[in-house]
Amino acid sequence: xxxxxxxxxxxxxxxxxxxxxxxxxxxxxxxxxxxxxxxxxxxxxxxxxxxxxxxxxxxxxxxxxxxxxxxxxxxxxxxxxxxxxxxxxxxxxxxxxxxxxxxxxxxxxxxxxxxxxxxxxxxxxxxxxxxxxxxxxxxxxxxxxxxxxxxxxxxxxxxxxxxxxxxxxxxxxxxxxxxxxxxxxxxxxxxxxxxxxxxxxxxxxxxxxxxxxxxxxxxxxxxxxxxxxxxxxxxxxxxxxxxxxxxxxxxxxxxxxx
Amino acid sequence: xxxxxxxxxxxxxxxxxxxxxxxxxxxxxxxxxxxxxxxxxxxxxxxxxxxxxxxxxxxxxxxxxxxxxxxxxxxxxxxxxxxxxxxxxxxxxxxxxxxxxxxxxxxxxxxxxxxxxxxxxxxxxxxxxxxxxxxxxxxxxxxxxxxxxxxxxxxxxxxxxxxxxxxxxxxxxxxxxxxxxxxxxxxxxxxxxxxxxxxxxxxxxxxxxxxxxxxxxxxxxxxxxxxxxxxxxxxxxxxxxxxxxxxxxxxxxxxxxxxxxxxxxxxxxxxxxxxxxxxxxxxxxxxxxxxxxxxxxxxxxxxxxxxxxxxxxxxxxxxxxxxxxxxxxxxxxxxxxxxxxxxxxxxxxxxxxxxxxxxxxxxxxxxxxxxxxxxxxxxx
Ligand SMILES: Nc1ncnc2c1ncn2[C@@H]1O[C@H](COP(=O)(O)OP(=O)(O)OP(=O)(O)O)[C@@H](O)[C@H]1O
Ligand SMILES: [Mg+2]
Numbered sequence: 001x002x003x004x005x006x007x008x009x010x011x012x013x014x015x016x017x018x019x020x021x022x023x024x025x026x027x028x029x030x031x032x033x034x035x036x037x038x039x040x041x042x043x044x045x046x047x048x049x050x051x052x053x054x055x056x057x058x059x060x061x062x063x064x065x066x067x068x069x070x071x072x073x074x075x076x077x078x079x080x081x082x083x084x085x086x087x088x089x090x091x092x093x094x095x096x097x098x099x100x101x102x103x104x105x106x107x108x109x110x111x112x113x114x115x116x117x118x119x120x121x122x123x124x125x126x127x128x129x130x131x132x133x134x135x136x137x138x139x140x141x142x143x144x145x146x147x148x149x150x151x152x153x154x155x156x157x158x159x160x161x162x163x164x165x166x167x168x169x170x171x172x173x174x175x176x177x178x179x180x181x182x183x184x185x186x187x188x189x190x191x192x193x194x195x196x197x198x199x200x201x202x203x204x205x206x207x208x209x210x211x212x213x214x215x216x217x218x219x220x221x222x223x224x225x226x227x228x229x230x231x232x233x234x235x236x237x238x239x240x241x242x243x244x245x246x247x248x249x250x251x252x253x254x255x256x257x258x
Numbered sequence: 259x260x261x262x263x264x265x266x267x268x269x270x271x272x273x274x275x276x277x278x279x280x281x282x283x284x285x286x287x288x289x290x291x292x293x294x295x296x297x298x299x300x301x302x303x304x305x306x307x308x309x310x311x312x313x314x315x316x317x318x319x320x321x322x323x324x325x326x327x328x329x330x331x332x333x334x335x336x337x338x339x340x341x342x343x344x345x346x347x348x349x350x351x352x353x354x355x356x357x358x359x360x361x362x363x364x365x366x367x368x369x370x371x372x373x374x375x376x377x378x379x380x381x382x383x384x385x386x387x388x389x390x391x392x393x394x395x396x397x398x399x400x401x402x403x404x405x406x407x408x409x410x411x412x413x414x415x416x417x418x419x420x421x422x423x424x425x426x427x428x429x430x431x432x433x434x435x436x437x438x439x440x441x442x443x444x445x446x447x448x449x450x451x452x453x454x455x456x457x458x459x460x461x462x463x464x465x466x467x468x469x470x471x472x473x474x475x476x477x478x479x480x481x482x483x484x485x486x487x488x489x490x491x492x493x494x495x496x497x498x499x500x501x502x503x504x505x506x507x508x509x510x511x512x513x514x515x516x517x518x519x520x521x522x523x524x525x526x527x528x529x530x531x532x533x534x535x536x537x538x539x540x541x542x543x544x545x546x547x548x549x550x551x552x553x554x555x556x557x558x559x560x561x562x563x564x565x566x567x568x569x570x571x572x573x574x575x576x577x578x579x580x581x582x583x584x585x586x587x588x589x590x591x592x593x594x595x596x597x598x599x600x601x602x603x604x605x606x607x608x609x610x611x612x613x614x615x616x617x618x619x620x621x622x623x624x625x626x627x628x629x630x631x632x633x634x635x636x637x638x
Binding site: 096097098109113115116119123126127129130132141142143144159161162186189190192193194 | 288291294320321323347348350354358359502601602603604605606
């Protein structure tokens with residue numbers, strides 16, 4: 001890991017929906033190779049922040065730079081080049097409903113990596129196996145998957161191109177605890193081997209404790225703190241106190257220190 | 259990480275007697291095809307005891323790791339720890355991919371198609387599904403009548419707001435297009451009449467032609483076909499996307515009746531708006547005819563109205579407008595029913611929307627033909 005090269009820079013970001021401001025003067029930096037956990041209460045704008053970073057939402061004010069570039073200002077061809085280096089897992093999966101699970105994952109492999117359909121399907125099943133989905137899921141349509149299976153299939157699609165930056169919106173929500181732990185392990189293994197950067201929105205305290213290098217807390221329309229877990233947990237803020245020192249926060253921490 | 263890429267290779271080095279597998283270069287997604295070829299060549303010559311040299315290995319990602327794990331075999335990957343010139347995190351990646359691969363088995367091969375047999379099977383399936391569709395439609399009509407009868411005497415269950423909003427969407431918003439189209443078709447019919455009847459010196463009957471055509475047939479059928487395209491598709495798409503996102507199920511689990519909530523307001527709204535639009539279409543068509551009569555035949559509007567009044571009985575109007583409620587009912591019911599048939603995917607919404615339009619236009623024209631036979635038989 002070289003000297004803290006920033007991958008994502010959010011500067012003075014403001015997002016409004018009509019009258020309602022979701023973010024105001026928000027600053028955040030994500031560095032190469034780190035796993036950044038993003039936490040915050042429901043409706044504090046984590047998903048909106050993610051959408052702003054990947055260029056799906058034009059900020060009301062402020063700038064977002066990914067790999068040092070402003071996505072929304074790039075010509076389409078270069079923007080597409082840049083977007084290939086992303087992997088995005090949306091909160092509700094967003095699998096293509098008219099394709100089977102395997103086809104969903106094979107699509108970017110065929111379109112961007114130029115694989116043949118056969119190779120792509122083979123690799124797609126490998127990715128599915130990685131996230132813990134068996135062969136018979138590959139041929140199913142998204143409508144016939146369970147909630148947790150949808151999450152995993154979407155994760156496999158996000159991982160399809162071995163992206164340099166992964167944006168994950170609540171990847172472990174709806175997974176059973178065993179799968180969630182396996183996911184944490186997978187994320188760490190892949191990050192260590194491939195060195196990618198992860199922007200991880202999560203409510204799962206265990207994921208936070210096991211995987212994240214730094215944690216950013218979204219509250220009061222901005223990033224309250226972004227630092228290592230110990231420092232964040234020690235911050236003097238009522239919400240943070242309740243979050244990390246509430247019954248669940250204590251349980252997750254103690255299970256880790258044992 | 260961002261070093262200049264060198265395509266990955268795997269080769270067998272035989273210089274050291276027993277043979278040594280040399281893995282070099284970048285084992286990454288861009289080189290997948292060539293790596294796969296390398297792997298297949300070496301695959302047969304690698305046993306569980308072949309020594310492996312990883313020192314030349316460049317970048318490695320999950321795609322490359324999956325090929326490498328395949329090449330090395332599950333047993334070796336499992337005990338692949340230190341001492342092979344492989345960094346710990348890479349060994350971990352290989353092991354993760356390897357154990358995932360162990361759960362991987364070959365997909366079942368797709369069934370070979372047999373030309374004629376498949377063709378016949380398709381025809382059979384088509385006929386069978388046609389029969390089923392008809393039965394379903396009749397069943398759905400029954401359900402709608404049942405819901406209508408059940409709620410007729412219970413004003414509390416009338417969805418007045420929803421009804422009014424659908425009347426606006428299906429009726430008021432469609433008014434301009436219906437009027438414009440009818441006006442133009444009226445003009446075209448008058449032109450035709452003027453041209454053909456001129457040979458017989460009977461151009462004056464153009465008025466009758468336009469009047470009969472629009473009151474009996476064109477007014478109602480043009481409106482019905484327009485609404486079949488415009489409204490049946492909208493109903494299917496609305497209900498279909500609700501179905502795809504389990505909203506219909508949510509309505510049921512809340513103890514509410516989707517037919518009462520979604521279908522009745524739509525059916526009733528179309529029962530209101532289609533006859534009204536039909537009336538507008540008739541008028542617009544006749545006006546279109548009158549304009550052409552004036553412009554090409556010199557029949558003044560006063561004369562037009564007088565002739566119209568003399569020759570065309572109110573029965574023609576009644577016979578035409580009487581068909582409107584039936585068309586309205588059929589279009590609305592088919593639109594809603596197709597919506598309920600949607601399953602899961604966005605693709606399915608599209609398929610059923612198309613099907614709703616095709617079916618409702620077909621049914622409208624079929625019904626119109628039957629009505630024409632009936633009216634002729636009755637001497638109307
Ligand atoms: N398209 C939109 N139009 C209007 N308001 C929106 C839109 N999208 C999001 N919002 C609002 O922005 C706020 C933040 O939403 P967001 O989805 O980012 O929350 P979140 O932090 O991801 O919550 P959760 O943890 O529940 O997923 C919410 O108040 C939401 O109502
Ligand atoms: Mg969210």
